Amino acid sequence: xxxxxxVVIRALIFLIVLFLITKWLGKKQISQxxxxxxxxxxxxxxxxxxxxxxxxxxxxxxxxxxxxxxxIPYLAGIISLKSKTFRDIVEGKGSVLIKDGKIMEDxxxxxxxxxxxxxxxxxxxxxxxxxxxxxAVLEPAGDMSVMLKKENxxxxxxxxxxxxxxxxxxxxxxxxxxxxxEPLSTIGRNRKWLKTELEKLxxxxxxxxxxxxxxxxxxxxxxxxxxxxxxxxxxxxLLYATLKKCQADLEVxxxxxxxxxAQNMYAKNSEKLQNVINNLTPILKD
Numbered sequence: 001x002x003x004x005x006x007v008v009i010r011a012l013i014f015l016i017v018l019f020l021i022t023k024w025l026g027k028k029q030i031s032q033x034x035x036x037x038x039x040x041x042x043x044x045x046x047x048x049x050x051x052x053x054x055x056x057x058x059x060x061x062x063x064x065x066x067x068x069x070x071x072i073p074y075l076a077g078i079i080s081l082k083s084k085t086f087r088d089i090v091e092g093k094g095s096v097l098i099k100d101g102k103i104m105e106d107x108x109x110x111x112x113x114x115x116x117x118x119x120x121x122x123x124x125x126x127x128x129x130x131x132x133x134x135x136a137v138l139e140p141a142g143d144m145s146v147m148l149k150k151e152n153x154x155x156x157x158x159x160x161x162x163x164x165x166x167x168x169x170x171x172x173x174x175x176x177x178x179x180x181x182e183p184l185s186t187i188g189r190n191r192k193w194l195k196t197e198l199e200k201l202x203x204x205x206x207x208x209x210x211x212x213x214x215x216x217x218x219x220x221x222x223x224x225x226x227x228x229x230x231x232x233x234x235x236x237x238l239l240y241a242t243l244k245k246c247q248a249d250l251e252v253x254x255x256x257x258x259x260x261x262a263q264n265m266y267a268k269n270s271e272k273l274q275n276v277i278n279n280l281t282p283i284l285k286d
Contacts, residue, residue, distance in 0.1 A: 017063055092140035101131040101149065111138055122146065157282070174211030174221065187213055194219070243280070247273040 080087035095107045097118060108118060119130075121144040127133060135147040171183035173194060184190060197219040198205060210222040218236065247270055254266035 013063075017066060094137040094139050094145075096135070097138050097144075098130060098133045098136035098146075100135075101133055103130060107138075113138070168215035170212045170214050172210070172212050173219075174205070174208050177206070177209055177224070179205065183213075187217070189213070189217075240277075240280070243273065243277050247277060 076090050095111050096104055125146045132148055132152045134149045137145045171187050173180055173183050207223050208221045209224045213219050250266050250270035254263050
């Protein structure tokens with residue numbers, strides 16, 4: 001067998017082996033590497049590279065070596081779930097770098113971070129002033145977790161007692177120009193409904209590259225031709241305008257009639273409708 005073909009076959013074998021091992025270890029090892037897993041990954045890569053190009057070496061010995069190194073972090077992960085002490089040793093612990101707006105210099109030196117590096121991590125979290133920070137922790141994976149002081153945190157609807165409708169996951173119903181029936185079924189819609197919505201937007205399915213339906217049942221699309229513009233959905237603005245008109249009409253009726261009972265009825269229903277509008281405004285104007 002030619003040497004180049006032997007190298008290709010070895011590379012394919014180790015690619016498959018490493019893929020299977022990575023799937024076995026799970027997603028955590030990919031997204032959050034500890035120091036221990038980082039060293040193991042380098043070693044496994046070195047073994048694989050050596051055996052792919054080292055034609056005089058036994059390929060089975062390499063597979064055994066890689067499997068052994070892969071089993072170590074897997075077993076360490078199982079032990080870590082049951083022992084915090086072991087987990088702290090293998091995966092490390094978070095270090096508090098800022099507390100009550102004050103930099104913890106000793107912890108900063110312990111983690112071998114300079115002040116400039118600390119400020120860089122804060123800027124990545126859109127924080128530019130240390131005094132705005134209530135608490136900042138350097139996680140074992142090297143990420144910075146930041147909690148701003150209460151007065152510097154963004155205002156939420158809860159802070160002003162504003163009720164907002166809970167959102168649901170948008171469903172992708174068109175991808176690469178193809179209709180996806182399963183997401184349509186998930187939201188209780190069908191192709192006929194989709195065709196009607198596309199007609200409202202003035203486009204055909206042949207022109208649509210991507211389409212999503214939000215939690216309110218509103219369809220938004222992206223066309224193949226980026227030069228074409230799609231009209232914004234009008235269902236919610238039209239419903240809001242209709243409700244406002246009805247409420248205004250009730251007020252007019254209350255003022256124009258001289259019958260006391262009718263005045264009270266119109267005024268009472270106008271107030272009820274206004275309450276409905278107030279509750280729906282965050283949804284219809286979203």
